[in-house]
Amino acid sequence: MPTAQFDSTLERREASLLGMWAFLATEVMFFGPLFFGYWHGRLYQPDAFVAGSHHMHIVLGTLNTALLMTSSLTMALAVRAAQHGRPLRTWLGLTALLGLAFLGIKATEWLMEFGDAANASGGEARFYFLYYAMTGLHAVHLTVGVGVVAWLWMHARRFNAAYHAPVEVSGLYWHFVDIVWVFLYPMFYLLERYR
Helix, strand or coil: CCCCCCCCHHHHHHHHHHHHHHHHHHHHHHHHHHHHHHHHHHHHCHHHHHHHHCCCCHHHHHHHHHHHHHHHHHHHHHHHHHHCCCCCHHHHHHHHHHHHHHHHHHHHHHHHHHHHHHCCCHHHHHHHHHHHHHHHHHHHHHHHHHHHHHHHHHCHHHCCCCCCHHHHHHHHHHHHHHHHHHHHHHHHHHCCCCC
16 A cells, blocks of 8 residues: 555555654653652652552552553554454454553552542652652553554454554554553552562
8 A cells, every 4th residue: 555655565664663663762751750750759758659659559550560461462463463464353352451441440549549649748749649640641641542452443454464554553552551551560569569
């Protein structure tokens, strides 16, 4: 499916991948200040961050980590299916469902932690601010990812071995969102847990 701007489908794919990598680089810069704020708070208010971490629901956080890691697998399988011209709707559907399950559990967890956050002060309030800001921003990105995967699912017949760039580019975005969670999970649930 070459277009006027590109001489071939391969050129179009390469341009799409380059564009997504550039976008993901800007997303790293977008999350960067929040990560810096976390590390600054952890260094200068360690007791408050330990106290905040002890209020996290580690079972729910671990379950959500398992869901997202599984969704990375199903997304990778969707990309592979598209590259080989095989049916990919099952993998896309599972990816979207796992993302929705993550969001449902995270919303439940936020509600459970809201009382502790509302009563926090000082460094612990900073911990909760960063927790809600960072996991909330992650949830927004995941919601966008679920929407993109749902769109791919609806248009799955368009993709084949010759034209699979949209699935591949969407897979990069999905994996980026999962990688962000791989950093958030230990930061909020594990690092201060055993102090």
